[in-house]
């Protein structure tokens with residue numbers, strides 16, 4: 359296969375043992391060994407590859423899996439937690455060469471919005487350096503922003519702490535160059551619905567499918583703030599505008615391959631402050647969130663007592679890279695937590711409401727207004743005095759997962775119920791029920807709870823001992839129970855981390871068979887031969903999307919966290 363590919367491919371083609379092992383993993387708990395890994399030099403490489411795969415699909419059958427034919431799994435930084443960036447056949451990694459700035463940032467509309475064009479393999483951390491130089495930001499950045507790349511954000515419709523106010527990746531894609539299954543690159547951008555008759559077949563078919571199933575699609579929409587499960591059909595036709603990017607963003611490379619994207623970015627906020635709220639009892643959480651949201655905070659994040667305990671216990675970890683004076687100040691800022699731990703124990707939940715703006719005094723006033731607004735809840739609150747102090751709380755929120763995984767020996771992170779979302783008003787009932795389910799399995803896993811409380815989105819990433827023979831059984835059993843609960847509360851099984859191999863089997867549970875059939879039809883419109891990332895979003899025989907595939911591909915030797 360290598361010789362054949364090298365006839366038309368300018369980039370690198372690698373299939374040595376080391377590379378195949380490395381690319382058998384992303385940040386999920388799964389392991390799938392690819393056949394070959396390619397690093398394209400440019401869009402033409404990708405176009406030629408897609409054409410070659412389409413023509414030769416039946417000729418190369420995976421040696422260890424006689425059901426798996428040629429296919430392409432796109433990959434950027436490989437931090438996907440769902441198994442979306444692993445596959446049996448060809449892995450196409452964009453980070454080695456297709457990682458450049460193409461143009462911008464250029465101002466739009468009185469400089470309140472800007473545009474920038476990049477290739478998918480650019481790491482977010484490099485992207486942010488460029489935007490921050492001009493005081494600009496892509497506000498849907500993830501908690502993995504130091505390790506992920508732009509193509510993965512497109513593939514997963516990524517989101518983060520500022521999504522509450524600023525939306526997800528789909529809200530920032532102005533246009534994109536996408537290679538479809540015929541190997542032709544198209545510029546995908548919004549157009550008026552009335553012009554649909556002039557567009558090519560693929561656009562018309564998507565339009566007709568959505569129109570013909572309008573009621574079913576509207577009915578199936580989970581009533582939550584953000585959702586990455588299934589194909590996102592709800593925003594393709596909006597206000598007389600047809601925008602295919604709304605569907606392609608978040609489709610995990612199963613419908614096409616993005617080779618360039620033009621993003622909207624906005625001025626970053628100058629001043630911000632946190633109100634830290636300590637809760638001993640979860641019961642008032644739903645009402646509290648509703649009160650806080652009336653004041654439109656930038657972010658509303660939360661973490662539990664176990665996370666806080668870990669942070670205090672291992673707080674020297676946080677001192678790294680802070681410098682001598684930064685270290686002293688940081689240690690000093692931890693004193694109240696030490697005191698709290700010794701005197702009255704930790705609160706059950708800590709919430710962070712962030713307010714921001716151009717004027718520091720107004721920001722301080724907003725924080726004070728919040729403290730006043732929630733005074734009837736009789737909770738301990740604290741307004742951070744400095745950026746260093748605010749960073750302490752952010753560090754704990756962002757680093758909790760890393761801390762947990764580093765300090766519990768013999769166990770590994772197992773993301774499979776890592777991203778559920780329900781409406782915040784359901785949380786007071788939902789969280790105790792969730793806790794009851796998790797309690798049943800406490801001899802098998804250790805976990806912390808952290809998340810985007812303002813949206814009702816929680817990340818539970820348990821640590822499990824993968825040497826136990828019943829790990830797969832526990833994962834499937836617990837997954838089933840947790841997702842039944844999520845569906846009962848009309849939530850989504852994934853708000854931002856997407857379906858991949860780990861959640862595709864549960865899409866029918868969440869949406870019902872009719873919707874899943876519509877997803878099949880979408881896949882068939884774009885990719886009738888199933889050459890793009892099989893087994894994700896719709897199941898594919900022997901290549902994923904089933905519970906059996908999960909059970910037989912749980913990573914054994916390798917630490918699934920390597921990508922993170």
Ligand SMILES: Cc1cc2nc3c(=O)[nH]c(=O)nc-3n(C[C@H](O)[C@H](O)[C@H](O)COP(=O)(O)OP(=O)(O)OC[C@H]3O[C@@H](n4cnc5c(N)ncnc54)[C@H](O)[C@@H]3O)c2cc1C
Pocket residue numbers: 384385431432433434435436437438439442443452478499500501502505506507508509510511512513514515516517518519609610611612614615616617759854855891921922
């Ligand atoms: C510690 C940790 C924290 C995280 N926090 C968050 C968070 O806060 N919010 C969040 O949304 N996610 C989070 N994630 C998940 C993940 O980091 C994000 O989804 C991220 O944006 C993926 O980027 P990546 O470059 O690693 O993509 P990859 O893992 O390489 O790929 C992600 C998906 O995009 C597809 N893809 C890649 N390139 C292309 C392309 N060129 N064309 C089409 N499809 C493509 C892949 O096939 C795959 O399905 C977290 C992960 C970790 C490990």
